[in-house]
Amino acid sequence: MVDLMTPSRRGVLKGGVALGAGLTAGLAAPTVFSSKAWAADYLNAPTGDTVTFGFNVPQTGAYADEGADELRAYQLAVKHLNGEGDGGMLNTMKPLTLKGNGVLGKKVAFVTGDTQTKSDAARASAKRMIEKDGAIMITGGSSSGVAIAVQSLCQEAGVVFMAGLTHSNDTTGKDKRRNGFRHFFNAYMSGAALAPVLKDNYGTDRKAYHLTADYTWGWTQEESIKNSTEALGWETVSAVRTPLGAGDFSQYITPVLNSGADVLILNHYGKDMVNSLTQAVQFGLRDKQVGGKDFAVVVPLYSRLMAQGAGENVKGILGTTNWHWSLQDEGSKAFVKSFGEEYGFPPSQAAHTCYVQALLYADACERAGTFMPCGVVEALEGFEFDGMGNGPTLYRAEDHQCFKQVLVVKGNENPTSQFDLLEVVQEVPVDQVTYDPAIFGGELGECNNGV
Amino acid sequence: MTAIKRETARGDLVRFAAFTVVILTMPLWLVPFGAAYPDLMQKFAIYGLFAIGFNILFGLTGYLSFGHAAFLGVGSYTAVWSFKLLGMNPLPAIGLAILLAGAFAWVIGFVSLRRTGIYFSILTLAFAQMSYNLAYSVLTPITNGETGLRVLNSDPRVLDHMIGAGEVEGSLVATLFGVEMNGLPGFYFCAVWLLIGMFVSFKIFRSPFGLMLQAIKSNQNRLNYTGINTRPYALTAFVISGMYAGLAGALLCVTDPLAGAERMQWTASGEVVLMTILGGAGTLLGPMLGAGIIKYSENIFSAFNEQTLHQIFGVLPDGVEGAVVSVAGLFVGEGWHLTLGLLFMLIVIFLPGGLIEGGRRIAGALSRSRKGGGIDHAHPQAAE
Numbered sequence: 001m002v003d004l005m006t007p008s009r010r011g012v013l014k015g016g017v018a019l020g021a022g023l024t025a026g027l028a029a030p031t032v033f034s035s036k037a038w039a040a041d042y043l044n045a046p047t048g049d050t051v052t053f054g055f056n057v058p059q060t061g062a063y064a065d066e067g068a069d070e071l072r073a074y075q076l077a078v079k080h081l082n083g084e085g086d087g088g089m090l091n092t093m094k095p096l097t098l099k100g101n102g103v104l105g106k107k108v109a110f111v112t113g114d115t116q117t118k119s120d121a122a123r124a125s126a127k128r129m130i131e132k133d134g135a136i137m138i139t140g141g142s143s144s145g146v147a148i149a150v151q152s153l154c155q156e157a158g159v160v161f162m163a164g165l166t167h168s169n170d171t172t173g174k175d176k177r178r179n180g181f182r183h184f185f186n187a188y189m190s191g192a193a194l195a196p197v198l199k200d201n202y203g204t205d206r207k208a209y210h211l212t213a214d215y216t217w218g219w220t221q222e223e224s225i226k227n228s229t230e231a232l233g234w235e236t237v238s239a240v241r242t243p244l245g246a247g248d249f250s251q252y253i254t255p256v257l258n259s260g261a262d263v264l265i266l267n268h269y270g271k272d273m274v275n276s277l278t279q280a281v282q283f284g285l286r287d288k289q290v291g292g293k294d295f296a297v298v299v300p301l302y303s304r305l306m307a308q309g310a311g312e313n314v315k316g317i318l319g320t321t322n323w324h325w326s327l328q329d330e331g332s333k334a335f336v337k338s339f340g341e342e343y344g345f346p347p348s349q350a351a352h353t354c355y356v357q358a359l360l361y362a363d364a365c366e367r368a369g370t371f372m373p374c375g376v377v378e379a380l381e382g383f384e385f386d387g388m389g390n391g392p393t394l395y396r397a398e399d400h401q402c403f404k405q406v407l408v409v410k411g412n413e414n415p416t417s418q419f420d421l422l423e424v425v426q427e428v429p430v431d432q433v434t435y436d437p438a439i440f441g442g443e444l445g446e447c448n449n450g451v
Numbered sequence: 452m453t454a455i456k457r458e459t460a461r462g463d464l465v466r467f468a469a470f471t472v473v474i475l476t477m478p479l480w481l482v483p484f485g486a487a488y489p490d491l492m493q494k495f496a497i498y499g500l501f502a503i504g505f506n507i508l509f510g511l512t513g514y515l516s517f518g519h520a521a522f523l524g525v526g527s528y529t530a531v532w533s534f535k536l537l538g539m540n541p542l543p544a545i546g547l548a549i550l551l552a553g554a555f556a557w558v559i560g561f562v563s564l565r566r567t568g569i570y571f572s573i574l575t576l577a578f579a580q581m582s583y584n585l586a587y588s589v590l591t592p593i594t595n596g597e598t599g600l601r602v603l604n605s606d607p608r609v610l611d612h613m614i615g616a617g618e619v620e621g622s623l624v625a626t627l628f629g630v631e632m633n634g635l636p637g638f639y640f641c642a643v644w645l646l647i648g649m650f651v652s653f654k655i656f657r658s659p660f661g662l663m664l665q666a667i668k669s670n671q672n673r674l675n676y677t678g679i680n681t682r683p684y685a686l687t688a689f690v691i692s693g694m695y696a697g698l699a700g701a702l703l704c705v706t707d708p709l710a711g712a713e714r715m716q717w718t719a720s721g722e723v724v725l726m727t728i729l730g731g732a733g734t735l736l737g738p739m740l741g742a743g744i745i746k747y748s749e750n751i752f753s754a755f756n757e758q759t760l761h762q763i764f765g766v767l768p769d770g771v772e773g774a775v776v777s778v779a780g781l782f783v784g785e786g787w788h789l790t791l792g793l794l795f796m797l798i799v800i801f802l803p804g805g806l807i808e809g810g811r812r813i814a815g816a817l818s819r820s821r822k823g824g825g826i827d828h829a830h831p832q833a834a835e
Contacts, residue, residue: 059753059784112784114753118713119599120703127490127707128750145598149709152601156624156633214588215597243588244597 042372043158043450044134050109051102051371053078053358054135056126056150057164059114062245062271063142065305066350070140070164071112072343073351077358080338081108088338089359092331092387097366104365115141119149126150130157136371137162139357142270142350144168144217151180158450160373162357165350167269167301169220172401173440178447179373181380181395183360183402184353187221188435190300190320191228193406193428197318199232202263202296209261210239211252211276213268221267225300229265237261242268242276249276253283262290264297273299274309281313302409305348307421314411314421321407323352323389324422332389346419356388360395374447391430398437400444406433463653470649470736474642478635486747489634490706494746496641497702500648502726502738504695507655508688509724510733513668517572517720518559518579522552522693524586524715526700528594531710534602534625538610541625541632541640541705545698552697553690560689564682567671576717583715599711625705637706644702648695649739655691656735664688668733725791729798731805740806748791755783 046052055074058067079085083100090100102108111133113125122141129135138154139162141147147166154161155177163171163182167190172182208229212218218241226236237259242252253276256264264285268276280286280297288295299306302319325336325346335355339347347355360380368375381397390404409422473480477495481487486495505519526548533544563574586594594600602608602623625632632640655661663684666674674681704710713719726745731737760776760783767775782790802809 060788111754114784119709119711120713123707123709124490124494124750125754128488128754131488131490132485133754149599149601149711153707214591241588243584 041449041451042374044130044136046106046134046136046371049106051104051106052129052133052135053108053110053361054113054126054129054133054138055110055140056113056115056122056129056138057140057354058117058142058146059112061117063117066142066165066270066303066348067115067140069305069348069351070142070354073339073347073355074110074140074358076339076342077355077362078108078110081359081362085342086338087334089331089335089356089388092334093359093363093385094387095385096363098359098363099366103362104369104371108362111135115143115146115150117143117146119146122146122150123153126153127157130154130159135159137361137376139361140164140354141166144171145215147171147182148175148216151175151177155179155445155448158373158448160361160376162361164354164357166217167221168217169224169440170216170442172399173220174442176399176442176444178377178400178444181357181360181400183357185320185322185404185406185433186401187217187224187300188440189406189433190221191224192433192435193320193408193426194225194298194300194318195228195232196428196432197408197426198229198234198298201318202293204233206234206263206293206296207237207259207261207290208234208263208265209237209256209259210265210267211249211256212239212241213244213272214241215244217269218267221300222265225265225267234263242272245272247275249279250283252276253280253285256280256285257283257288260290262293262295264295266297266299267301268299269301269303270306271309273306277310277313277317302422303349304346304419304421305350307411308418315413317411318425319409321409321422322349324349324407324409324424325352325419326422326424327389327407329387329389329391331387335389352389359388360385373449377447391427394430396437398444399440399442401437403430403434405430460657463657466735467650467653471646474645475639477642478638484747485751489638491746491750492638493641493702493706494750495743496638496645497699497706498723498726498742498746499739500641500645500702501696501699501723502730502742503645503648503652504692504699505723506692506727506732506734506738507652507664507695508692509727510738511656511661511664511668512685512688514564514567514685514689515572515724516563516575516689516692517717517724518563518575518577518582519692519696519723520715520717520719521559521579521582522556522696523700523703523719524582524710524712525555526552526697527704527710527714528586528600528700529697530701530704531600531602531708532593534608534623534704534708535606536609538608538612539602539623539626539708540610541627541701543610544625544705545644545701548697548701549694550697552700553694556690556693556696557686560686560693564685564689576720579715579720580717583712583717586712586715594710594712597712599709602708623708625708632705633707641702641706644698645739648698649735652735660684660687725795727805729795729805731807734805734807737805737807744794744806745791748787748794752783752787752790759783 055071057070058064080088080090082102111129113129115122126138137160141164144166147163148171151161161180165184167186169186169188210222212222222239240252264280266273266276285295297317299317299319302321307314336346364376364379365371368379380395383395386392393402393404395402406428407424408426408428410425412421412423415421477492478487508514508516529548529551530544533547537543559578563571566574587596630636667681667685671681726741727738729744730741760779764772764775
């Protein structure tokens, strides 16, 4: 057994040594007390010949695949911004102010952090990047819970937040912030885009059963899909909340069989969707007939990485996605080409939205002529652009949400490669998915420069 | 326990004074380590407090609780609810968090302490996992589930409105007498609580009560045979350490008003065990040291990416540099857990008493060589 008493004496010795070293070092460089003294008129103003971006992505946990792809996209974006590589979407983006020599003459450097898809960890790593590494902007993430937590942190700290993959209405709805921006689409748009296609495929007389991931994104997606399908004349039999990361969904799927429902809507993402869909198929839901109609499964938010996980089971299943690598516009082709050359496989929608966000931010700084958050916010609000893979797009000033076309996709019946898993059914025009910013409430508040 | 006699009250005072100086000068001496930024220093203080409290249970009585994160979570949720209902003053939040975490610990301790050893550990783990799942899904109206509980502008905040500070421009942060509890003020606020916690820990270690707890660790059966009922002592230790955890949880919310269910997950319970063992279970300063090292590696090593490595190893020739970077890359960034695991293995195998024991051995070796290698004053080790 360890002797209980003596160690503290040694601890004191060690403490004394550390203290001595500390005082010496402290006298030499007490920057933490003086750093504010010469601070510019905004937080983390770049002073050298580089400017630092903070990439906060999940490197461990349930969304690690998405996070890894996001980081690849960011590294590619930094290369292109600094004038290396083939330039990617910088060749297709319109209008473009960037000159391909960094941003405002400064080379782009970056720091990375692991969100672990936990609000706590994500805020801690964002704080570290802001307080220690001097990041001027934070971007990334693959969960709405995390995005909302980090967005409010960036608002408090006074840096710009460019959201990564986040699909909850709340991110630019009731939890929107002046310093935060989202390029990705949201649950409302999924519902609005998906409804007409569902009508064409399944008719207007259907009974839907929802299984919903129990957090902000799941709640808002369930609400949006419910609203748009009920507008078609569908009936919602039941909406059941499932804990995130449940793994085994059989206890939730069994009741579906006897509920009288003929459509199962899975408001799940990532590994949850892979598991729940696989188990639904194993339970024979898709071979079932209810009241003379074929049973259908719908996955409102799709991603290629998820389709890869679910394999055979996604065939013919409808959903929406923000972007897909098989799109044939100039921007998408340029991005897929440089991503493919760099990493050897096509990018995911998470990679696309993050890449675009980094470029949009950089371009806004160039246009504003400053990295000052309030200046950048002003440059991004109401900005219209094209050539970034989603057609003409507007960064709406009222809620900092991008408005662009939405893709309705279907699991490919005859995939030609391991990446060719989704087939684009329809590119839904932007008018069909636009809504009044007032419907979700929330306040943008004032922009914050952090001083 | 031959050593007890040598500890004088004066010696403790000196130790505590030194500890105080070290903690309060953290913003200075952490600069060369790249850790002198407020958020990390706050984490040092808060998790230090958490580990010190855990050590009162584990280090003194030997009861290994695998569920202490539950109390951390209870403290956090209580603090945020206090912000929401009462106002952004941290003092009521901390008071309530300590009380509620203590009460919760009493309930869990009352049940769990009927068993010892591994059964006790499993019981606490089960309770903590239950609390986590409750917070995550069933209790969503109270905890806001995965999204995390936050303070909103529309919350009642009765006390704030009474003193006319109800309407806030911008974001809500905990405020004590006009000082916002983030950045350096937030760190010093946590540091003061850490010092209070450390002082109480000193007192408990040196008290007859502390002695009784150590007796439970060395031989509980013998105590029972002599007619002493040990359970009230163990339960008191359990509640005290639960209150420390509640305080730490509240401080997490004081510096950043957000409470998430993941704070209660079993990994968080495991982390505090790691901290305590890494630094030295049953020692006064060990847990603080362990907490510092784990939080430092979590924040600093996990941030290294390939570019940083290339900068570090840039002096090496090209071919060698590539190889070195790709090997080192495994141990930093998302692989920092690997580094931590290796470190933990080394400590447990070679220094079962933690880093404090390492320090003691080095100091022992030094003093031996100075005295010409004569006397080995190693202490007799109790068999367990």
